Amino acid sequence: MNTTVPLTKFGAQLLKDELHQLKTQERKKVIEAIAEARSHGDLSENAEYDAAKERQAFIEGRIMELENKLSSAQVIDPATLDAEGRVVFASTVDLEDLENGQKVTYQIVGVDEADLKLNKISVTSPIARALIGKYAGDVVEVQAPSGPREYEILEVRYI
Structure with a gap:
């Protein structure tokens, strides 16, 4: 059961x-x-030997x-x-939080390359799942820990 793992070109290089x-x-x-x-x-x-063997097992x-x-x-x-x-x-998506007007940009990436500090969100995250398949101008509702939030998609880019 070999499923494909989506990765961006950048993520694969990492x-x-x-x-x-x-x-x-x-x-x-x-x-x-x-x-x-x-x-x-x-x-x-x-203890040094045990630690080194443990490290070797982790690396392998x-x-x-x-x-x-x-692969x-x-x-x-x-x-x-x-x-x-x-x-x-x-894709890279520009969003506006309809509650507070805050704008944010996210790129939807694979699980291994997700990094919120770099605005890269996992394709499996609730916000990415809500965005997939939508277009600029669409409003999406995301179930956040603090409750549902609505975002308007301002722009979708492929960069």
């Missing part, structure tokens, strides 16, 4: 960079740490996870989208 870092640098560091800890003798009571697990995600990724370049003004994965 995962590739992390994978490269883990394989070329972190793996070497942990192997050196294990060798160093081994040289201290008795492994049964060697993350490498496998990244390789799986990248099943559907990489989408927002600049090549032609969704005729519709909100879709990887």
